[in-house]
Amino acid sequence: MNAFAAHLALSLRLHFRNRIALIYGYLFPLIYLAAFAVLYRHEKIPLLRHMGELLTVSVLGGACFGLPTTLVSERERGVWRRYRVAPVATRSLVLSTVLARFAILLSAGALQLAVAFAVGMTAPANPLGLWIAFSAVSFAFIGLGLVIATLADTVVAVQALGQCIFLPMLVIGGVAVPLASLPGFAQHISAFFPGRYAVEALQACVSGSGLSGARFSLAALLAIGTAASCAGTKLFRWHAQQRFADRAGKLWLAAVLAVWIAIGYAAETRGRIAPSTITETAPAPAVVDPPWKKITSRDIAEFNFNLPSDEGVVAPMAPPDEEPPDEWARGVAIVREKLPAWRPGLDTDEVQRVRNLLCVAAVPDAVQHPLERYLPRVVFDHLIATHEKTDLIKILAWIAQHPEDGAVVTDLTAVGFDLPFSGDSYIIREREMLYALKFIARLTGRKPE
């Protein structure tokens, strides 16, 4: 057996002898699942919608804590110093360590999926794509784990450094808290963290359009992983006293950060700050009719159509023949022009697509922009033009029945409306519901135009 294979096999054997590592690697991911079960105790657990987040948290923990903890504790004990005086190539040992960690992450992810299936989750939309996305996510985070291992002198320092990466990604990086629930500034910050792209890539394969819908995220993960792996390998320390504090070492760390910044900048300039609607969608399996199809006219009749006035402050809507004043006409025209090609408005999930389009009406209303009267009309016209009427009524009714579901888009920069909403997303959901009912009222003749 060559050095690579022997060290790979030994790394795996030693991992499975370490009870603490097993608890962190396998039990914690299942605890995340249980936590979601508690959070969603009032409804069927929408695991499929959250699998991207759950898998990302597991990989993040295993790669940014598990890998450097193992490496640094072995280095502290002098194991790597002993390896150093043997005739073995650095790349054999580092690559086998990385591959062993990938196998551990893969098995932890598979266990998490298996338990999710056992409690009722449907199969991912694109299993092969999910495997590829999972590999890309693992690559990015294992690279970061290698960097942490080079920076940390002790296992305690690994925990401190790991938390510096882990917690921001969890809280404002789009991993544990959905992007749609974050204020606008946090959505901008999340674009500079790899966690967001991990969730997007995984979720696209679990419940979205697959890898084709996550090209940017995959590219971001591969770039982050490549930079971090190069830095981690170049700065690799065989023993604790070995320092990387020379100029070249600092340059490698600067290169890793530069990639994060470049990706965030690319996301900003390409209008990718608003949450991708691929995430957090909850489509039913293709073979089963989506639940909104079951909406009946009786369900619609049960709605309270005593809605706020079209001329009021809440959910206003201009009549079809009202032209906007000259100073705002250009703004309305831009939104009307960009709306057909707006990515969230093309989401493959019909309900999420309509929700996103309703946000184009809801956000200007929530921020009380002068366009708030005119954009609902633009959205309404677009919905009529792009959806079959009966389906549209049912989808709008489903949204009005389930205002808390799905994602909320608060940044409409990509559609030409550049005043993002940074308050509680609950307000947007409420306005979405009101506009959904106003549109139903018009489509069903309850409110003549």
Add this chain to the structure above:
Amino acid sequence: MPAPVAIHHLSKRYGRIEAVRDLSLALNDGEIFGLLGPNGAGKTTLLECVIGLREPDQGSIEICGIDARHAPRAAREKTGVVLQQTSLQEKITPREALQLFASFYPAPLGAGELLERFALGAQADAAFDTLSGGQRQRLALALSFVGRPQLLILDEPTAALDPQSRRALHDDIRRLRDDGCTVLLSTHNLNEAEKLCDRVAVIDRGIIVATGAPRELLRESSAQQTIMLTTRPPLAPERLRALPAVTTVRSDGDSKQIETSSTTTTLAALSTMLAEQRSTIVELRVQPATLEDVFLRLTQSDQPAATL
């Protein structure tokens, strides 16, 4: 046949401190060579340069004819190393460790053979953290032997061992030498160096101040020998101090410690004095100079460059 280790004009500095200064050294095939020196003398730096843990500032290191600085992996294939402390993963077993290290070498010895040779058969499948200090050190030695080394380098191998384990390790090292392996070891234990090494080098402040066989060093050194003498009636210290070759006399009750540069000269004059003083010998012992005396004399000198 190239020397197992040939070091030429090696220098290594840490900032303003010169740890090794233009040092040259060659080992003979099949010998046990000891590096002696006080803390900070540069012996660990020298060993770390030889085994590739540190990059020298200048000079060359050849191991079995291979330039160790330009072909470190090839040099390491010829070398077995026992570091001062070898600590492996908590749960690894001696068998697994030997199998792993066997994968690093082109023609390794089998794990079973090494476990038997180094008396680790009973602990072959025990976790590393359950092994005693002696067992760990035997495992370290077994690991260093996996690749059939021509040169074995040991950095203070007995520092943390009890006397029994130390003696067993000495036997192991001699056996390796008998098998044709050259051994380079550093030690603080001068008694160990005296018993174990065929040749030693004393390093002080980064340079070698003496090289040779321990007995040769003792013979050629001007280290003082001590005569322990008790007489009745006791002789006055000032009379004893007047004896030829005597440098110092210390009193401890009736007994006297006489330091002399020549025991034969001093003893001849002493017998005459005893007859004149009508004094009889109660106890007489001659304590030869030890390597420790040589070591102290060499390393405490303000002129460290003396060559024996």
